[in-house]
């Protein structure tokens with residue numbers, strides 16, 4: 433593929449930490465400041481596959497077999513997305529394939545064990561779809577000394593033109609992460625060349641994962657639909673204080689988390705509703721706790737990811753942040769599609785040799801590109 437200037441038609445694929453399914457987005461982008469969303473779909477995992485994926489967390493279990501099945505499910509998602517959009521494989525320049533994170537340990541004191549691991553076989557996906565694939569977006573950043581996450585901030589910055597600054601874009605998936613986007617570059621100032629002053633990022637703390645796990649354990653479904661269970665409960669102050677005592681919240685940005693970084697023991701004795709309320713407050717309080725770590729308080733928060741559908745969580749966020757907190761859809765973004773779109777955008781950046789991460793987004797010592805490239809070939 434000749435990928436130099438101009439818009440490319442790409443597919444972005446994300447399997448997020450909530451393990452709900454595959455998000456697939458079709459977009460056109462130049463990997464810089466132009467993004468046109470074209471189509472999006474989610475293919476939910478069935479309970480059996482979700483359990484298999486859960487069994488691989490930590491890098492254990494039948495990882496290779498699950499990786500093959502995951503890759504084939506992504507190939508199926510690409511086929512369905514193209515069918516929905518009336519497009520063919522030959523119309524697509526590139527796929528950005530995030531894969532599924534089964535281990536994220538960029539801070540291991542033993543440098544030999546410092547790693548991040550996304551399963552997903554890019555060569556197999558390229559062979560199955562006939563489309564070139566970029567995968568393994570995070571390893572280069574971790575190898576260079578960064579957190580390897582979050583990687584969406586440069587995409588958020590690309591979308592944020594014209595919105596009031598400082599702006600916070602908050603993704604509430606299994607884990608929650610924020611992109612702080614500072615003042616617009618001055619007229620004529622090249623976005624790529626203006627260093628890193630424009631964006632700061634980190635994982636804020638838990639997102640939906642502890643709430644999902646709690647609801648599942650109580651046999652009340654896979655998630656707290658609209659936050660109804662939490663709304664029926666009472667936040668337990670001591671339990672919330674115990675959860676917020678975790679040293680992660682004192683660490684400056686950039687910083688990142690694995691899915692199961694927090695021990696929910698403080699809520700163990702609570703009723704289902706009080707536990708849900710307390711864990712929901714935990715997510716909201718940990719977002720508010722990040723504000724002192726940002727260069728200046730955001731004037732507005734735009735929320736994407738499944739957590740924006742939890743109105744109890746959105747209310748708790750608004751109470752704690754004291755400025756407008758809105759679903760990102762309110763400014764015309766698709767709050768479900770952003771992460772998948774981001775990995776299509778980052779795939780183009782990878783091919784252009786542009787940074788995927790900056791010192792202020794992952795703590796990497798210098799702006800760093802990344803990703804591994806696979807061209808279609810025989811599936812061996």
Ligand SMILES: Nc1ncnc2c1ncn2[C@@H]1O[C@H](COP(=O)(O)OP(=O)(O)OP(=O)(O)O)[C@@H](O)[C@H]1O
Pocket residue numbers: 447448449450451452453603604605606607608639640641644654655656657658659736737738739741742743771
């Ligand atoms: N109607 C709803 N009410 C409450 N919560 C919801 C609703 N719909 C989705 N969610 C929550 O959103 C989660 C899925 O969010 P999302 O797809 O953004 O996560 P992800 O992309 O897998 O995670 P990450 O961003 O950490 O990689 C579900 O697990 C659930 O907790």
Ligand SMILES: CC(=O)N[C@H]1[C@@H]2OC[C@@H](O2)[C@@H](O)[C@@H]1O[C@H](C)C(=O)O
Pocket residue numbers: 448449533536548580581582583584585603605606607608609635688689771
């Ligand atoms: C290691 C990993 O997969 N991290 C995910 C996870 O899910 C949300 C948060 O934790 C974020 O850091 C990241 O995903 C988004 C897409 C990112 O890299 O920006």
